[in-house]
Amino acid sequence: MSPRDDRWYEAIVRADARDADTAADALSVAGAAGVSIEPALRIMDGADFQYEERMDVPWTVRASFPAPFEASHEQAVRDALAARTFVAPYELEIREAALVDWAEEWKKFYRTQHIGGRLVVRPSWEPYEEKPGEVVVQLDPGAAFGTGEHATTRLCLAAVEAHLRPDDRVLDVGSGSGILAVASRMLGAGQVHAVDIDAETVAVAIENAERNEVGEQIEFAAGSLGPDWPWPARAPEGYDLVLANISSLVIGRLASHLAAAARPGGLVVASGFIQRDADEVRGHLAEAGLVQIEYATEGEWGCFVARRG
């Protein structure tokens, strides 16, 4: 018996956007184990970070074939494509895929991060020796926003570390992976409440809190400020620190609620916007009675810390 052949082959078609489905189907008929259709994108710089699929630039259709993939298989791919009617000419490339352990490979994008003076965010697979005074948050990236790999997450974490005082009451609005709530608690916050409109994300945040052994000290719930506030018996007010790493649009919409949730003299940390929109966010915060005390940036992103007067 010959040894098992773990190699994979890829047929990559670059075709007119209107032909993408046709190419995908032809490759599927030719025996592909699966196909991925990758549209050409135009990522908008708007406040809500929309994107559109471009029709004027070729799309990529990628099909995977397990070994053995011989001349006859390659011919089957060419025949299957040739049998179809395409709107425009396409390019076909067939190549052996790199032998990669994909179940592990993605982890290389993440590293242990030092944020501010004593906060460390590390993925579970990276060993780390904690130094005296450090607070180490263990967080494995997943679907929920807040993997620690974004400038706004780092900006907010740095703001929390700089401004949080022991036993502060903290509210995290749009908690995503829960990273800000978890870090707040581990940095010494008292009560921590966290809400996110996405219930699935809330479940992930709870897991992340439990992994860091602060699950019982943070209350997570699906919801937001305003009509979606999830705790009827508890008024959204009196917090020492209110965190909102969302977007300029949502901060604009929630500004008065964010201000009302902070106690007089309490702080609101607002991020999730690009610097171009900073004036707009600053305006919303000021209108809500919040006075800017700090504006930090990383890359194209900004983060305000503002005090309720």
Place this chain on the structure above:
Amino acid sequence: MAKKVRHVLTLQIKAGTANPAPPVGTALGPHGINIMEFCKAYNEQTKAMTGIVPAKITIFEDRSFQFVLKTAPASDLLRRAAGIDKGSAKNVQDKAGTITMKQLREIAETKLPDMNTTDIEQAMRIVEGSARSMGIEVK
């Protein structure tokens, strides 16, 4: 949070069978998203389904992601309606079949949520175009 998009792609794979091997690994791995988490979520959501169930995956700047399941490819639905076996098709033209106008409408209705139109007549024209390219005639 600041969910700026990094990449978008649609994976066409069989329900309940996602694993880190290609095409999932080769499509998602280079973007640094948690492959096993995607596979588990996809397999869970598609466990009661059969055939190809596409997943449209949006990857954000911080490599977090979300995905939504899409309707089966029009070509799959057309082939099923025309009773064409997909297995050994070397040249689709040889396997050409026919479907009725009623079947065309049904397929267009199924696909409508995923199309760039809300007009059923236009959706039918698009599906008919796919049928033609596969050698399937509408009668």
